[in-house]
Amino acid sequence: MKRGLLISAITLLAFGACEQSVERVSDDDGHFVIVTTTGMISDAVRMIVGDSATVETLMGPGVDPHLYKATKGDVERLDNADLILYNGLHLEGKMQDVFTQMNAVTPVVAVGDAVPEERRLASATYAGKYDPHIWFDLSRWRLAVVAMSEAIATADPQRSTYYYENTNRYLDSLDALHEWVRGEIATIPEAQRVLVTAHDAFGYFGDAYDIEVRGLQGISTVAEVGLQDVTNMVDFLVERGVKAVFVETSISPKAVEAVVTDARDKGHEVTVGGELYSDALGAPGTSTGSLLGAMRANVTAIVTALR
Ligand SMILES: [Zn+2]
Structure with a gap:
């Protein structure tokens, strides 16, 4: 299901050049690829999709998302994605331009946007922005997980029932751990x-x-x-x-x-x-x-x- 576009064009876009025309290359192979930024998102996505999609994470163990900049390899991986999920709320502060560019050709969803404004905490560092670390309250994170499942089911509607069943099971484990914590x-x-x-x-x-x-x-x-x-x-x-x-x-x-x-x-x-x-x-x-x-x-x- 890969939707390709010319790597060179998007690389230029990602690394600062503008006004490039983006050419689409059709090479749909039927395989569903989801690319995420953080391990927390990939973890939830794997619980939702099981073996029915490939899940790739840009930021591995020990990587600080606040400072992270997209590499050329990342841009290629994003380019190969059928769906891109990131945290948002300014967590990946140095990647926003890449997501904006990618969104022209691939669905890009900031899962943190699912937390309603009244449940977001203010950022002491950035005036007018919110604290992005929503995964540490499992009752807020479950909203982001629901948003992930909706984005996945929209991108791959044939398996939506399967995705929603898996999501409900995962939400049950989040709720149980929430009480334990x-x-x-x-x-x-x-x-x-x-x-x-x-x-x-x-x-x-x-x-x-x-x-x-x-x-x-x-x-x-x-x-x-x-x-x-x-x-x-x-x-x-x-x-x-x-x-x-x-x-x-x-x-x-x-x-x-x-x-x-x-x-x-x-x-x-x-x-x-x-x-x-x-x-x-x-x-x-x-x-x-x-x-x-x-x-x-x-x-x-x-x-x-x-x-
Ligand atoms: Zn942080």
Whole structure:
């Protein structure tokens, strides 16, 4: 089902040239290809499509989506897609132009748009924009999953019944895990319920599961961590008696480690409570290669370190 267009034309478009005419090449081979940006989206899409489509992810384990720029290879993969799904809400901040160009020839859906405005959290980093990390509240993420299933069923209507059945099963597991997370976080004594991470990825998590969250960096990782950020965080840890902070798999641990060292210098013992999956999942095929697995691992680390 591949809908091709000349790679050279789209490459030029993606890398800054404009006014290129896009030529379509018809080579429909009947195979349904879905390309996504993040592991969280691919994970849900695989649950929806089973073996009936090829799912490709542009950003692998440990990759930071805020900083990610499309490579030439990515543009080729997007060009080969029948459907492109991305998070949106400015998560893939450096890829928007590519999606806009691609949308001229292929359905491109920002799944985060399914979260209604009144349920979005504001971004402290970007005025007028929203926090994009919606997968950390499974009750919001399920809206994005429903949007994925609708986009998939629209692009491949012959199998829509199958897709919707799979979606409902997956939503049941999301709902069950949502309740589990809520119960686990509630076991942390209220005064100790403070989650300090490398960047502000856990706003929705905090909102949904009743834990205060602080990120050393803002909603996006584009801005550098400054000395003042480290000092402010150390003061916060001392003041609140926070005993553990967390690094993230997709972000350099250096800034968090500086906080731990500086806090110790001030006589406040704080440990690194573990490495959380924030903007990327673990390796495919491992227990943290799925959103549910990564979520379980995160919550177990958080509860163990803070309780
Ligand atoms: Zn992030």
